[in-house]
Amino acid sequence: MTTGAIALCLVISTSAEAAKVSDLTSTNIGEQALRFFSLQDPSLRFALVGSILLGITCGLLGSFIVVRKMALVGDALSHAVLPGVALGFLWGQTKDPFAIFVGATIAGLIGTTVVSLIKQTTRLKEDAALGLVLASFFAVGICLVTMIQRLPTGNKSGIDKFLFGQAAAISAGDVRLMAFVTLLSIATITVFYKECLVTSFDVGFARAAGFPTQLIHHSIMLLLAFTIVVALQAVGVVLVSAMLITPAAAAYLLTDRMHRMLLLAALFGMIAGVLGAFLSFLGNNLPTGPFMVLGASAVFVCAFLFGPKHGVVVRWWKRRSRSGRIRRENALKSIYRVLEERDFRDEGVALRELAQLRRESIEEARAESVDLSRHGLVSTHEEGNVLFFTPKGWQRACEIVRNHRLWELYLTNAVQYAPDHVHEDADVIEHVIGTETVREIERRLQFAKRDPHGRLIPGLEDIYPSTAGRRA
Amino acid sequence: MHDTAPALELHDLTVAYHKKPVLWGIDLEVPQGKLIGIVGPNGAGKSTLIKAVMGLLPISSGWVKVFGQPLKKSLQRIGYVPQRESVDWDFPVSVMDVVLMGRYGRLGLIKRPTKEDREVARACLEKVHMLPYANRQISNLSGGQQQRVFLARALAQESDLYFMDEPFSGVDAATESAIITLLHELRERGKTMLVVHHDLPTAREYFDMLILLNMRLVAFGPTSEVFTNELLQTTYGGRLTILSDVAEAVKEQRILR
Known part of the structure; x- marks a missing residue:
């Protein structure tokens, strides 16, 4: 998982280097990287610490947003804060972190209030209400930002950086606010973990048990607003919701316990944050937001592909090995049938006989026999032209034939299938049916000896010679 | 002492859903230690009744008393089994985590489940034969198993009055009989259970008493007395359309909260 992430990071960083070659002529990349991670430069220090903090808090809050199915709320809220950012700026006439924090939080809260008002008073559903508020607040914000940039002091203001983020513009004041919000999130989630968990999973039950579900919901929303507002400087209004959702979504794919999801999401957020800040610095202060989100997306892609339980690669591999096993079991069954047709006289089965029964070419049969012998199920003789069961192969073949015939018999006897309907069904079931079943x-068939076609069902004593007699 | 007080007492309870009245002036006095079924046609307000009683839906008028006390004072004595479909079964928690939530109400704010709470949760899982699944993620469970987990969680609440919303819907026969055994066992221990139920034939054999509901209380009493053709006809027959017409009018005029 981590190696995959690193590999992808390398790919991304090389492409970033390619992009910035024209921008950057005097200094080389190694020096730049050293400058970034040696933390000599105070502004870089702020950028790095700020990115780590915002990664953590975005991961934590994002996890709850994802499991509460409020991903769109995060997106709408982040766009809705822009007018507040602009008004906060106008109020202080400079980029005062505190004024912007207050303005943005208020705008965010107004935005969510408008969403719930629309929901309560009209027939519109939540998604439409969110879309409305997102777009209209954002439009107001863009107008205000453009206005500010036309002011005499405007073009040096750095307010445009709020759109796509600029980690290098993070100040000491920003870091202090970020630290405050991160600590507040960690403390709230640790202290009220139980409450957050039960209200997220089953809000009706939580309310019936006496928990103040509305209060908890609004607290999470407020924390979310804080998180978005402090992350704005680094990630920007447009992409901050991706930093909330992507690390949490990656964590969701990797684990099925909430506490592990929180830890993983915080870790992924941190990785994405640092990566974004670093790459944007390498690229001579390119916007940070897109790089952070690319980092987070890379982590998500890795989780999607290489997740140990639900990953695409693992699932593909399992399916592949399962179909290999079924192919081998079918070949074993055919060898058994060949032997059965001559009443088990003469134990060797010629490749030609196998191919004939399976209606395939000698080459295909040979490939199958090689596969079987590699798994220790048959031994080959006379240059691979004659096959003998190994004890393991014999046992497995008997089990499969037994499964097949018992299932056929069960279908005809107990489920009243017509005898000519049962074969295809049994061809599938024989590979998946468990010993218990x-x-x-x-037992239900009262230890019948023959299948619906009159052939003998291999008994336990054929499969495990030592257990002979237990059948009674 | 309130020990002889009715488990649940409703007076003139009216409940509106999206401003449309769904329950009209319900009076009810439920004695302790009974297994009670709530039956009625679709849209009769069965779930609404138990949700309103537990304070999950706002009440337009009337009042609720639980063991002679206002609801707020008796929350700890109430256990709840919501409809299985009401939660997301892909949620990242284990079976054990869900059952432990049954202990949360007793713990109150902030406090974490203790070792004893885990013991109680394990015992409850054992009662519904789900202990081997304690560490499974809940999405890997069948419908019947999910229902058993919800029951175990309610058991872990160690309440005196249980509300169950369609615990028998979509479960296998084995689970159904396991649930019935469990309900009978709870009744032996003096617990009171109100169970929303969809299936009339089984309602007759499962419950001591029945609440016949169709927007208003049609009848409440011992199963043998109220499970009559006439009362069932009133409950399920189309004679109540006037009530729902009026409910629409009330909604239009925005009269109720």
Whole structure:
């Protein structure tokens, strides 16, 4: 997982280097990287610490946003704060972190209030209400930002950096606010973990048990607003919701316990934050937001592909090995049938006989026999032209034939299938049926000896010679 | 002492859903230690009734008393089994985590579940034969198993009055009989249970008493007395359309909260 992430990071960083070659002529990349991570430069120090803090808090809050299915709320809220940012700026006439924090939080709260008002008073549903508020607040914000830039002091203001983020513009005041919000999030989630968990999972139950669900919901929304507002400087209004959702979504794919999801999401957020800040610095202060989100997306892609339980690669691999097993079991069954047709006289089965029964070419049969012998199920003789069961192969073949015939018999006897309907069904079931079920079927069939076509069902004593006699 | 007080007492309870009245002036006095079924057609307000009683829906008028006390004072004596479909079963928690939530109400704010709470949760899982699944993620469970987990969580609440919303819907026969055994066991221990139920034939054999509901209380009493053709006809027959017409009018005029 981590190695995959690193590999992808490398890919991204090389492409970033390619992009900035024209921008950057005097200094080389190594020096730049050293400058970034040695933390000599105070502004870089702020950028790095700020990115780490915002990664953590975005990951934590984002996890709850994802499991509460409020991802769109995060997006709407982040766009809705822009007018507040602009008004906060106008109020202080400079980029005062505190004024902007207050303005943005108020705008965010007004935005969410408008969403719930629309929901309560009209027939519109939440998604439409969110879309409305997102776009209209954002439009107001853009107008205000453009106005500010036309002011005499405007073009040096750095207010445009709020759109796509600029980690290098993070000041000591910003870091202090970020630290405050991060600590507040960690403290709230640790202290009220139980409450956050139960209200997220089953709000009706939580309310019936006496928990103040509305209060908890609004507290989470307020924390979310704080998180968005402090992350704005680094990630920007447009992409901050991606930093909330992407690390949490990646964590969701990797684990099925909430506390682990929180830890992983915080870690992924941190990685994405640092990566974004670093790459934007390498690229001579390119906007940070897109790089952070790219970092987070890279982590998500890795989780999607290489997740140990639900990852695409693992699932593909499992399916592949399962189909390999089924192919081998079918070949074993065919060898058994060849032997059965001559009443088990003469134990060697010629490749030609196998190919004939399976209606395939000698080459295909040979490939199958090689696969079987590699798994220790048959031994080959006479240059691979004659096959003998190994004890393991014999046992597995008997089990499969037994499963097949018992299932056929069960379908005809108990489920009243017509005898000519059962074969295809049994061809599938024989590979998946468990020992317990087989025993149960056998009991219900009162240890029948023959399948619906009159062929003998291999008994336990054929499969495990030592257990002979237990059948009674 | 309130020990002889009715488990649940409703007086003139009216409940509106999206401003449309769904329950009209319900009076009810439920004795302790009974297994009670709530039956009625779709849209009769069965779920609404138990949700309103537990304070999950606002009440337009009337009042609720639980063991002779106002609801707020008796929350700890109430256990709840919501409809299975009301939660997201892909939520990242284990079976054990869900059952432990049954202990949260007793713990109050901030406090974490203790070792004893875990013991109680394990015992409750054992009662519904789900202990081997304690560490599974909940999405890997069948419908019947999910229902058992919800029951175990309610058991962990160690309440005196239980509200269950369709615990028998979509479960296998084995789970259904396991639930019935459990309900009978709870009744032996003096617990009171109100169970929303969809299936009339089984309602007759499962419950001691029945609440026949169709926007108003049609009848409440011992199953043998109220499970009559006439009362069922009133409950399920189309004679109540006037009530729902009026409910629409009330909604239009925005009369109720």
